Amino acid sequence: MSTQVDDRALLRSLGIQKPIIQAPMAGVSTPALAAAVSNAGGLGSLGVGAMNAEGARKVIRQTRELTGKPFNINLFCHRPATADAAVERAWVDWLAPVFQQYGATPPQKLAEIYTSFVVDKPMQAMLLEEKPAVVSFHFGLPPDAVIAELKHAGIRLLASATNLDEAAAAVEAGVDAIVAQGIEAGGHRGVFDPNARDEGLGTFALTRLLVQTFDLPVIAAGGIMDGAGIAAALALGAQAAQLGTAFVACPETSIDEGYRRTLLSDAARHTTFTSAISGRVARSMVNRFTTFGEQAQAPRTPDYPIAYDAGKALHAAAKAQGEFGYGAQWAGQAAPLARELPAGELMAQLERETRASIERLQSVWG
Known part of the structure; x- marks a missing residue:
């Protein structure tokens, strides 16, 4: 005590x-x-x-x-992380249509980036x-x-x-x-x-x-x-x-304009837990990635941080086309403040x- x-x-x-x-x-x-x-x-x-x-x-x-x-x-x-080629291939295949939407090719192989x-x-x-x-x-x-x-x-x-x-x-x-x-x-x-x-x-x-x-x-x-x-x-x-x-x-932070804009908008009123972005549960503002990850048919997420390799690649592809909604827009429940x-x-x-x-x-x- x-x-x-x-x-x-x-x-x-x-x-x-x-x-x-x-x-x-x-x-x-x-x-x-x-x-x-x-x-x-x-x-x-x-x-x-x-x-x-x-x-x-x-x-x-x-x-x-x-x-x-x-x-x-x-x-x-x-x-x-424990690598699993089958799990990682299924994950990349599931994300592939989104990559294609932004004119990009998904990574052929995922790595334990951290x-x-x-x-x-x-x-x-x-x-x-x-x-x-x-x-x-x-x-x-x-x-x-x-x-x-x-x-x-x-x-x-x-x-x-x-x-x-x-x-x-x-x-x-x-x-x-x-x-x-x-x-x-x-x-x-x-x-x-x-x-x-x-x-x-x-x-x-x-x-x-x-x-x-x-x-x-x-x-x-x-x-x-x-x-x-x-x-x-x-x-x-x-x-x-x-x-x-x-x-x-x-x-002084290093966030991009999309993250900043979202945090300072009404979107900050809505946060959710997701593992789709990184492979580990994190609280983010609701965005395109968190919504995509909530689909019932989503396959098993690769281990953290292997999944983050795909997540970062998808964010970069979408961001290059002006879409910031696939970024790791982490925020707590009181984000509107x-x-x-x-x-x-x-x-x-x-x-x-x-x-x-x-x-x-x-x-x-x-």
Whole structure:
């Protein structure tokens, strides 16, 4: 059972001033975004799960040129994919008519385009050399020996969890804080085992359960878009809130015009879970790809990230013809609250809103 945790212990250990963490968002976050958040007193993040070791080293060094503050490097710890030629051929054949619609030929063979951190020795070695202040894990945990090496190097470790069992595994592994990813969150669901039953816990319920069960600091994530949400997370006992979708529309991100336009339109009111885009369940705004993937006759999806090889190729083909609806337009359930502000301005606004929300609660209770 949890004992009382110092409410600012996590912030002090991470060297940040404000209880705001920008979610890593692989393929969306940039050195400019991470640096802007860290320079504003929060913890900026870079998702490098889609990069090799040298690509990750490059963005770490680029970020260090923009900030002297701590920032987080996020890794994917999924089970490595199992190739299945028959499954992959059926998937490509099913997508072929859509490729043809945009004058393109589908890939003849799909590849495992990302290497899981659990087996990525060059990435592990690079982190020990570069020593970023914070490293976080998604989809699971690396081997105990890797965690021990990172901790020995003085790196603070975070791990996402979607239920109590995953959180217990992270605690046992020796991480410094748990990211409570609620069902409301945009992007990939962080479940350790994609074949297991997903309890679908919301951010509020999960955060409170973890705070009451474990001694480690908890970071609330999922559906938090403004200061009121941050204040609510803090009231539940979280030491910080992690925001992803809230930062996607910032000009510092790398999203394309179609993603930005969709996020800032009424289309943001509709999100859904899909595995068609990447091979793993993720929350996206409803678009052509998510709708196509919901067809009853859809064949089995190849393993993540093999399916993502086809998904990225289809998006590129459609985008070349001006259609952005086959992209990975990840967004959380509260996406309509997104604001197109520079990251530094958004951080200042979030701080004002959080303080105002806390003051309002204090006034309600006299």
